[in-house]
Amino acid sequence: MTCRTHALKQTLLRSIAALTLSTMGVGASLADSRSVETAYGPVTVNGQPERVVTLYEGALDTTLAVDANPVGAVITRGGSDVADYIKSRAGDIAIVGAPAETNIEAVISVRPDLILAAPRTNEQQYQLLSRIAPVIVSDVPMFQPDSWERETRLFAKALGKEEAAERVIAKVESRIGEVAALVAARIPEAQRDATLVRWMPQGPLVMAEGLFSASILQAVGFRIDDNDLVKEGRPHSEPLSLENLSSMDQSWVFLATLNEDGDKALEAARQSPAFARLDAVEHDRVITVSGQLWTSATGPLAVLAILDDIEAAVTAIQP
Amino acid sequence: MLNALSPTSVVASRAFFPPLLAAGFLLLLVVLASLLYGAGPVSASDAMAALMANGTEEAWFVVTELRLPRTIIALITGLALGLAGALLQSMTRNPLAEPGLLGVSAGSGFAVALAILLGATTATLTTLSAQLGALAGCALVIAATRVQGLGNDPVRLVLAGATMTGLLLALTSMLMLMDQRAADEIRFWITGSVAGKPLSMLWATLPSITLALVLIAIVARPLAAMALGEKAAVGLGHHPGRIRFLITFTVALLVGSATALAGPLIFVGLVVPFIARAFSGPDIRKTLWLCVPVGPAVVLGADVLSRLIAAPAEMPLGVVTALIGAPVLLAIVRAGRMPSL
Incomplete structure (x- = not known):
């Protein structure tokens, strides 16, 4: 008998405690x-x-x-x-x-x-x-x-942090506008075709048109075409045969490498005669970019960093 | 065909030259196919036009700068692996003694991976480390055949080789974890490929291949004598120990060169002598001669397939040779009575 009363009392106490706690919490959680x-x-x-x-x-x-x-x-x-x-x-x-x-x-x-x-x-x-x-x-x-x-x-x-997000997105959009204006001023319409690839020892991976950095390139005025080499829903193609290198022959080649040493990767790519004869290579329009940023990252800070890269590359070209 | 498969060397010798000619003709066809077919947009007829000197500039480039170099490299690789397999099998009297299965290629591969990690970029250095690795692998195999019971049992020797290969592949994976840049390069190279390999690689291996061919010319006769039994060989004035040493060295040169060129290709050294023996009978000299057209034809044929299966990408060559080789291995093991060499 005593035992049962004790149990009842405890349950009661517990529910009161829970009630009090939840009423106290309501103010904060409602807001x-x-x-x-x-x-x-x-x-x-x-x-x-x-x-x-x-x-x-x-x-x-x-x-x-x-x-x-x-x-x-x-x-x-x-x-x-x-x-x-x-x-x-x-x-x-x-x-x-x-x-x-x-x-x-x-x-x-x-x-x-x-x-x-x-x-x-x-x-x-x-x-x-x-x-x-x-x-x-x-x-x-x-x-x-x-x-x-x-x-x-x-x-x-x-x-x-929704307000902060809107501010950052607005900032990104204004930066896109700036870089797009620069691209429009520096590069003639006909030469704005570009391809984004990652150079691998066995051949290049062509990045999907919808990939994060590819869509930024498009937002600032470049034309990106993966020539249907990338399967739906995949970030990039299989390593292409060197024989297919001509299909990535655009005015601009953005060459991403996973390690930071872009120049070395470009040097390695140049060893391949199939790469060396690309139009973009002959006209010095190969831009080496960090694969960490261009092919793995996403998010507003990454957009801003990529826009900086594009701005630097476009500013550097000789008119 | 039935005659050629017959074990008696009298019959086999009569049927020796027709298979040799047929294999040579087949090799020519494969070379032509290699120049005509690829994973790219240049079709066989475009390539043909380019060969007749009235094709497009693009087709000319693809045929001469991309398909021709890989064709030559595949030919040399096939030659080296075929001969190495035949020598190793004859010496160990084991039809399964194949550089890939016994861990010689893996040893060579590990050495190259180590060289790449340490920053070796020159073709000479890569070739040298591949050959040193192959030599170490060969030495282990020879040591293993001396272990009581192991040398007499082909399958157990292969098991020992598989253990060795597993260990070396694990070590290679460990190297790849250490450096991302090297990992990309090693991963590509370890699956085996002849695509995009610079011809400088070929020049670096040619001296070794030439030396190996000279050595084969020297050891072929004593090796054939050793097939009659060691006492017979000694009776004929040969020195089995010295011959064994020369052969080990030759196999290391050949496998090391092939591995440096195309990566560790498994099963080629099994398939090529298997086909060759089917036509030559047990005489190692004839087997070696037949390996000369058959080896290149097998590797180059596999390479042509590797381009066509996965176009516009390419299947790694090592995957294709493994797909071709695995059934042959099963056939040899399942054939109840293992052909004794």
Whole structure:
């Protein structure tokens, strides 16, 4: 009998405590609780996250662009740290894995209150991460010209930084306008065809027209055509046979390399007679760019950095 | 055909020259195909027109600057691997003794990967490290055949080789994790390809190949004598130990050169002598002669396939040779009575 009363009392106490706590919390969560549409349905985020883990390069970029506080990130593809263009802003951020290889223990150890995951995070991984903190998996289709913009808005909403995101997007748009005007002034209409490739020892990978950096090139006035060499939904083609090099013969070739030494990659490419005879090579219109930035990154800061690269290349040409 | 397959060398010798001529003719056809077909937009008729000196500039470029160099490199690679396989099999009296299966190619490949990681860019250096790696691999194989029981059992020797290959591939993967730039280069090279290889690579290997051919001319007769048994060879005035050393050295030169040119191609050294023996019978001298047209034809044929299967990309050559070679390996092992050499 006593035992039962005791149990009843305890239940009662517990429910009162819970009620009080929830009434106290209501004020904060009503103001700041928001539901974010993700690939795995709506996710509720409360308040302004203070400790954000980004498992995707575009998420780290956005988080830094809106001045939120990332405490963990993954390395850039093929690197050993976050991408160079973003390194100084990221500071000494904790590394919690590689793209598609998250180190769950490392994520837990930085005690995140929000996790921004990669677009292709699978269900199992998602469930696991959700037990640590709310997880945002972008539902934005990849390789569309406005993918980065929609992703930025999505992540910014989760971060409670929507106004900052709009400011950054507006800044990017005005920069696109500036660079587009420069391109229009310096390069005649007929010579604005370009191709974006990554040089591999066995041959070039042609990047998809819809790839992030390719769509920026298009936004500032270049014409990019992957000649249907890239399969639907893939970021780039298979390494092309050297015999197909002529299909990437445009006025401009943007040559991306995963390591930073672009000149060396260009030198390696020049060894191949098939590359050396391209029009763009003969006219010195091959621009070496960082593959970390141009073929792996995405996000507003990456757009700004790519625009800087384009501006520098276009300014440097001899009229 | 039935005659040629007959084990008695009397019958085989009668049927020796027709297969040699046929293989030579086949090789010519494959060379022509290699010049005419590619993964690019230059079609066979465009290429033909270019060969007749009235094609487009583009076709001329593709045929002479892209298809011709890889054709030559594939020919030399096939020659080297075919001969190396025949020598190794005859010496170890094991029809499965193939440089790829025994880990000689993997040893050579690991050495080149190490050289690339350390920054070797010159063709000479790559060739040298490939040959040193092959030599080390050969020495291990010879040591393994001396282990009690292992030398007499072809399949167990291959198992030992597979272990070796697995270990070396793991070490190579480890090297690739250490440096991204080197990793791209090593990964491409390790799957095997003759595309886009500079002809300077070929010049760097030609001295070794020439030396190897001279050595083969010297050891062919003693090696044939050794097939009759070591005592018989000694009786005929040969020195088996010395011959074995020369052959090991020759195989290392050949495999090292081939690996430097095209990467570690597995199974070529198995398939080529297998085909050659089917027509030559057990006489190693005839087998070696037949390997001269058959080896290049097999590798070049595989290369032509590699361009056509995955156009506009290319299948790695090593994948194609493995696809061709694996059934042959199964056929030899399944043939109940292993042909003893």
